Amino acid sequence: xxxxxxxxxxxxxxxxxxxxxxxxxxxxxxxxxxxxxxxxxxxxxxxxxxxxxxxxxxxxxxxxxxxxxxxxxxxxxxxxxxxxxxxxxxxxxxxxxxxxxxxxxxxxxxxxxxxxxxxxxxxxxxxxxxxxxxxxxxxxxxxxxxxxxxxxxxxxxxxxxxxxxxxxxxxxxxxxxxxxxxxxxxxxxxxxxxxxxxxxxxxxxxxxxxxxxxxxxxxxxxxxxxxxxxxxxxxxxxxxxxxxxxxxxxxxxxxxxxxxxxxxxxxxxxxxxxxxxxxxxxxxxxxxxxxxxxxxxxxxxxxxxxxxxxxxxxxxxxxxxxxxxxxxxxxxxxxxxxxxxxxxxxxxxxxxxxxxxxxxxxxxxxxxxxxxxxxxxxxxxxxxxxxxxxxxxxxxxxxxxxxxxxxxxxxxxxxxxxxxxxxxxxxxxxxxxxxxxxxxxxxxxxxxxxxxxxxxxxxxxxxxxxxxxxxxxxxxxxxxxxxxxxxxxxxxxxxxxxxxxxxxxxxxxxxxxxxxxxxxxxxxxxxxxxxxxxxxxxxxxxxxxxxxxxxxxxxxxxxxxxxxxxxxxxxxxxxxxxxxxxxxxxxxxxxxxxxxxxxxxxxxxxxxxxxxxxxxxx
Numbered sequence: 237x238x239x240x241x242x243x244x245x246x247x248x249x250x251x252x253x254x255x256x257x258x259x260x261x262x263x264x265x266x267x268x269x270x271x272x273x274x275x276x277x278x279x280x281x282x283x284x285x286x287x288x289x290x291x292x293x294x295x296x297x298x299x300x301x302x303x304x305x306x307x308x309x310x311x312x313x314x315x316x317x318x319x320x321x322x323x324x325x326x327x328x329x330x331x332x333x334x335x336x337x338x339x340x341x342x343x344x345x346x347x348x349x350x351x352x353x354x355x356x357x358x359x360x361x362x363x364x365x366x367x368x369x370x371x372x373x374x375x376x377x378x379x380x381x382x383x384x385x386x387x388x389x390x391x392x393x394x395x396x397x398x399x400x401x402x403x404x405x406x407x408x409x410x411x412x413x414x415x416x417x418x419x420x421x422x423x424x425x426x427x428x429x430x431x432x433x434x435x436x437x438x439x440x441x442x443x444x445x446x447x448x449x450x451x452x453x454x455x456x457x458x459x460x461x462x463x464x465x466x467x468x469x470x471x472x473x474x475x476x477x478x479x480x481x482x483x484x485x486x487x488x489x490x491x492x493x494x495x496x497x498x499x500x501x502x503x504x505x506x507x508x509x510x511x512x513x514x515x516x517x518x519x520x521x522x523x524x525x526x527x528x529x530x531x532x533x534x535x536x537x538x539x540x541x542x543x544x545x546x547x548x549x550x551x552x553x554x555x556x557x558x559x560x561x562x563x564x565x566x567x568x569x570x571x572x573x574x575x576x577x578x579x580x581x582x583x584x585x586x587x588x589x590x591x592x593x594x595x596x597x598x599x600x601x602x603x604x605x606x607x608x609x610x611x612x613x614x615x616x617x618x619x620x621x622x623x624x625x626x627x628x629x630x631x632x633x634x635x636x637x638x639x640x641x642x643x644x645x646x647x648x649x650x651x652x653x654x655x656x657x658x659x660x661x662x663x664x665x666x667x668x669x670x671x672x673x674x675x676x677x678x679x680x681x682x683x684x685x686x687x688x689x690x691x692x693x694x695x696x697x698x699x700x701x702x703x704x705x706x707x708x709x710x711x712x713x714x715x716x717x718x719x720x721x722x723x724x725x726x727x728x729x730x731x732x733x734x735x736x737x738x739x740x741x742x743x744x745x746x747x748x749x750x751x752x753x754x755x756x757x758x759x760x761x762x763x764x765x766x767x768x769x770x771x772x773x774x775x776x777x778x779x780x781x782x783x784x785x786x787x788x789x790x791x792x793x794x795x796x797x798x799x800x801x802x803x804x805x806x807x808x809x810x811x812x813x814x815x816x817x818x819x820x821x822x823x824x825x826x827x828x829x830x831x832x833x834x835x836x837x838x839x840x841x842x843x844x845x846x847x848x849x850x851x852x853x854x
Contacts, residue, residue: 311483312519313337313475315705316407316495316507320344321361323495323507328486328703329519330511335480336407336423338705339438340597341470341497341505350458353393353445353466362468365499366397370445374595374779374813374829377455380624380763389449389458392595398499399443400428405472406496409486409509417490421482425472429781437479439739441782442471444595456827473599476738486511512702517579520552521699523710525606528677536715539686543714544679547606547652547695549581557581557699558676566653566661566670580701583652587662593766593830594776599707599745604652604697607756608680609638611689613722614645615752617770619806619838623762627655628663634678637759646686647756650678652697688717694753696746709748724752727799728773733792734784760838766810766830768838774810775830787811791853800849803841805832 315338317324328334343361357367370393378388403425409418426436428443448465452458484493486509493507528544531537549557557579558564564577570585582602591601609615618638626635633654638647651658653674661669680693696709715721731751735741741749748754751769758769766772777783777793785792790800805823809815809832820826824833831837848854 311335311480312704313480313706314484314703315340315700316493318342318361318495318505318507321505323493323505325508325510326493326703327510327512329515330486330488330513332519333483333485334703335475335483336421337473337475337480338599339405339423339470339472339495340600342467344465344467347464347466348462350447350449350461350464352391353447353468355466356445356468360466360468362398366401368397369400370394370396376592376829377452379455379765382450384451386450387452387455389452390592390595391447391449392592393445393447394428396443396445399445401499402427404498407484408494408496408504409484409490410492410494410506411489412491414494417487418485421484423472423479423482425470426782434476434478437476437482438472439474439476439735439737439744440471442469442594444469444471446592446596469596471597471599474739474744478737480738515702517555517557517701518551518553519701519704521580521697521701521706521708522550522552522554523695523697523708524548524550525693525695525710525712527693527712527714531715535719536717537682539682539717540684541682542679543682544677545606545693546677548676549579549697549699551579551699551701561676563652563674563676565672565674566658571670580699580704582698582700584658593772594779599705602698602700604695605649605757606652606678606693606695607647607649607753608691608693609645609647609753609756610691610716611645611687611722612692612724612752613689614640614687615692615724615755616643616645617768618643618645618647618755618759619768619804621760621762621765621835621838624659627659630656630660632656634680636681637756639683640685640687645755646683646691647759648680649756649759654678682716686716688720689722690714691716692750692753694748694750694757696748696757707743707745707747709746709750709753711748711750711753726751727795728793729795731793760806760831762835765806765828765835765837768806771806771810771830774807778811786851788849788851789853790849794852794854797852797854800852800854801847803846804839805837805841806830808832808846809837 311333314334314336316336317340319342321343343356345355345360347355352372353370356362372391373394374392376390378390381387405423405425406420407423408416408420411417423437424435425438426441446467446469448467449458449461449463450465451461451463453460490509490511492509494504495507496504526546528546529542537543551557558581564581566583568574569577569581569583570588572588582604584601584603586601589597589600591598620638620643622635622637633656634648634650635655636648638645640646653672657669657672690713692711692713694709694711696707698707731741735744754769758767760767766775778787794800809826810830814826827833828837
C-alpha cells in the first residue's frame with residue numbers, strides 16, 4: 237500500500253489540472269507529470285533520467301507541429317495492449333491521429349498450489365500495486381473437458397485496492413531514445429464503486445483477477461489439483477466523446493508509446509510502434525449482406541424456401557477486404573504463429589485467448605457469425621439448448637436454433653468458418669478443418685410453416701487493423717409470406733439511458749443497436765449455457781458497480797410487469813447470487829454463477845412463483 241499512498245496526492249492534483257476535453261491546461265499538466273516522475277525517481281524506457289517537463293515545454297512551443305495535427309473528426313480509435321510487462325507491438329498508418337479507445341493490460345504467473353491469487357502479490361507485473369481487500373466474487377467451471385479428461389475451474393476476484401482506487405494512465409509518444417515526440421494524453425480510469433461521471437474517459441472499466449485451475453477431476457471438484465494460473469487484468473474500452481478529443485499524432489521519428497499508470501508511476505511500459513506510409517486499406521469497418529436468391533414477384537419469400545445470402549466485408553472507404561466468393565481460412569488468421577489476415581479480418585479466438593462473460597476479454601472473442609430470426613412480431617429469447625453435436629455435424633453448416641412449435645419463433649445461425657470446421661478443427665486437429673476454404677455465401681431454409689412477417693438477417697464481425705480494433709454488425713430485412721412489414725415487440729429499454737456518449741450499443745459489444753437482432757446468435761449452448769442475451773444482460777448489470785439504477789428495480793429496464801414474470805433458475809440466478817435454503821432443498825444448490833444450475837435452468841417454474849419482485853417499480 238505504500239506505493240499507492242505515495243502516488244495518490246500528485247495524481248489527485250493532476251486530475252484537477254487536466255480538463256475533461258484534454259485541451260486546456262497542457263503546460264500545467266506536463267509540469268505536474270514531470271514533478272511526479274522526479275518525485276518517484278523513475279527511469280525512462282531507455283534508462284536515462286526523466287526530462288518530461290523540458291520536453292513538454294518544447295513541444296508546446298512548437299506551434300507548427302500542433303497546426304499539422306489532424307482534426308478530431310479524422311482521429312481513429314487505438315487499441316493498446318501490454319502482456320506480462322511487454323507492450324504488444326503496434327503498426328499504424330503514418331501521420332494518422334488517434335484517440336485511445338481500448339487498454340488491455342495483463343499479468344500472469346503459474347503456481348503449483350491453491351493460494352487464490354496471492355502469488356500475484358509477490359511475483360509478476362502487478363506486485364506492489366495494492367492487493368489489500370481482494371476476495372473471491374464468483375466461480376464457474378468450463379463445461380467442456382480438457383484434452384486429458386480433466387476440467388478447468390475459474391475463480392474471479394475483486395475488491396483489491398488497485399481495482400477500486402481511482403487511477404490514471406498517461407500515454408506518451410516517444411522516439412528511440414525515449415524522448416517525447418508529441419504531447420502526452422491523460423486517461424482517467426474512474427473508480428469501481430462510483431457512478432460514471434464526465435471525468436471518466438471510458439464507458440467500460442473492469443479491473444479483475446482470475447485463478448485458473450486446469451486439472452480438476454470433475455466440474456464439481458478440484459481435489460488434488462496442481463496446475464494453477466493466477467492472472468490480473470485491466471480492461472478499459474469505449475472512450476467517451478470527451479475522451480475522443482484527446483488525440484495522439486505520431487511524428488516520423490516516433491518509435492513507441494510509453495504507458496504510465498498512476499499506481500506504478502516509476503515503472504512505465506513501452507509499446508513499440510511501426511508506421512506504415514501507404515497501407516493497402518483504410519481504417520473503418522462495414523458489412524454488406526445481399527440476398528442472392530431473388531424474392532417472388534410481390535417481393536416476398538414463400539415458406540419452405542431456401543435463400544442464399546452473401547457477405548461482404550469492407551473498410552471505411554468501401555474497399556472490399558476479401559476476394560468475392562471467399563474468406564481467409566482459420567489457420568491463416570488465428571492460431572499462434574499464423575500470418576494473420578492483411579486486411580484485419582478476425583475469427584473466433586477463444587481457443588487461444590479464453591473469454592468469459594463480464595470477467596474476461598469478451599470483446600476479444602471476435603466471433604464472426606450470421607443469423608436469421610423471425611417473424612419480427614414473435615421475436616423472443618430462445619431457451620432450447622443447442623448441443624455440441626450440432627456444431628460438429630458435417631452435413632450442416634447452418635444450425636437451426638429455434639422452431640415455431642418449440643420456441644414460438646424461428647431462428648438459424650452460422651459461424652465463419654462454419655461450426656463443423658471451426659469447432660471441429662479444435663476437436664479433430666489432424667483432419668485439416670482449419671485449412672478448409674471458407675465461403676462468403678450461405679443458405680438459410682425457411683420452414684414450411686413459417687409465419688408471415690418480417691424476418692431479420694444479421695451478421696457481426698470484428699476487424700483489427702493497424703492499431704484499430706473495431707466491431708461491426710449489419711441487419712437486413714426480408715419479407716416472408718406477406719409484403720406487410722412487422723415489428724419486434726421489445727419488452728426492455730431504454731438502454732440509451734446509460735449507453736450513450738461513446739457507450740451506445742452501436743459502439744460497444746458487436747456494434748449492434750438493433751436489439752431485435754440478438755436472440756438467434758444468443759441461444760443457450762450445451763457447452764456455454766449463459767448464451768442467451770437476457771442471461772448475459774442480467775449478469776453483467778448485476779455485477780457492475782457502475783450500473784446507475786437499483787438492481788431490485790426491474791422497471792429501470794423492463795417496460796412491462798409481464799416481462800418480469802417468466803420464472804426459472806436462469807431468469808433469477810443470472811442476477812441473484814443466492815436463494816433460500818428451502819429452494820436449495822427443493823431445486824438443488826447453485827452450481828452456475830450464470831444460470832444457477834445445469835440444463836434444467838431454462839425450464840419454466842410454476843406460474844404461482846415470483847409473480848412480483850420487491851422494489852420492482854411495477
